[in-house]
Amino acid sequence: MIKIIEKIDELRKTLKEYRKNNKTIGFVPTMGYLHEGHASLIKRSSNENDITVVSIFVNPIQFGPNEDLDKYPRDLERDKKVAVENGANIIFHPKVSEMYPEKLYTFVNVENLDKELCGAKREGHFQGVATVVTKLFNIVNPDRAYFGKKDAQQLAIIKKMVKDLNFDIEIIGCEIVREEDGLAKSSRNSYLNQEEREAATILKKTLDKIREMIDNKETNVKKIIDMAVENIEKEPLAKIDYVEIVDLYTLEKVEEIKNDILVAMAVYIGKTRLIDNFDYKFN
Numbered sequence: 487m488i489k490i491i492e493k494i495d496e497l498r499k500t501l502k503e504y505r506k507n508n509k510t511i512g513f514v515p516t517m518g519y520l521h522e523g524h525a526s527l528i529k530r531s532s533n534e535n536d537i538t539v540v541s542i543f544v545n546p547i548q549f550g551p552n553e554d555l556d557k558y559p560r561d562l563e564r565d566k567k568v569a570v571e572n573g574a575n576i577i578f579h580p581k582v583s584e585m586y587p588e589k590l591y592t593f594v595n596v597e598n599l600d601k602e603l604c605g606a607k608r609e610g611h612f613q614g615v616a617t618v619v620t621k622l623f624n625i626v627n628p629d630r631a632y633f634g635k636k637d638a639q640q641l642a643i644i645k646k647m648v649k650d651l652n653f654d655i656e657i658i659g660c661e662i663v664r665e666e667d668g669l670a671k672s673s674r675n676s677y678l679n680q681e682e683r684e685a686a687t688i689l690k691k692t693l694d695k696i697r698e699m700i701d702n703k704e705t706n707v708k709k710i711i712d713m714a715v716e717n718i719e720k721e722p723l724a725k726i727d728y729v730e731i732v733d734l735y736t737l738e739k740v741e742e743i744k745n746d747i748l749v750a751m752a753v754y755i756g757k758t759r760l761i762d763n764f765d766y767k768f769n
Contacts, residue, residue: 492579
């Protein structure tokens with residue numbers, strides 16, 4: 487029977503008992519509306535740990551003033567079903583007033599890694615992410631925490647934060663889970679109508695063309711991005727936010743592909759902003 491816990495003190499007390507019995511704790515932080523991508527993280531955690539905690543918390547401080555905080559999809563019963571089916575033991579589902587009971591004066595910034603990609607377009611977003619993840623890590627104190635590679639910049643920032651702040655937590659990045667037609671699983675896919683849903687496949691199709699160019703020894707980043715932009719612009723419903731190729735570890739832009747890279751894009755399909763990426767390693 488899965489436990490749904492809303493209070494920080496109750497969660498800490500519960501996990502303290504498990505630790506007394508030397509149980510390992512895996513943690514999957516989410517904003518809910520769980521899909522197969524989240525399910526793969528939960529399943530991996532349940533396979534690798536004695537206890538798996540899934541947090542479901544739509545974090546207000548990572549949303550900008552014109553972003554979709556109010557309409558972000560929420561469905562706790564659906565989430566509970568996905569969590570149970572994939573081996574979770576505890577759902578931590580705090581209210582905003584539990585996580586932020588008073589005005590917040592302390593924030594976590596991971597500098598430089600937040601400057602490119604989504605960070606350049608969503609000011610304050612990764613400060614909000616790093617801050618809430620730090621709070622959740624301090625509440626749950628897991629042995630391992632699981633994040634999807636679809637949010638590649640988020641994963642890089644959290645890995646650096648954990649290293650810099652000496653968290654005793656293993657951060658595990660898990661592969662992107664996709665629909666049959668290649669679209670990356672995302673809670674925001676629920677915003678798309680049928681026509682937009684079909685148009686959204688342009689992201690993965692373009693990434694595949696980029697990968698093919700790199701496989702064929704193309705190293706000029708401008709040439710690759712020009713091709714990608716031209717390809718995406720063939721789709722009338724698509725509006726490019728960014729298409730970038732950056733160093734896989736520093737997330738700094740590169741002009742020539744010489745080392746491991748991250749190819750990342752954000753594209754609006756109608757009013758819905760979708761992201762996708764792949765990393766390319768030479769070793």
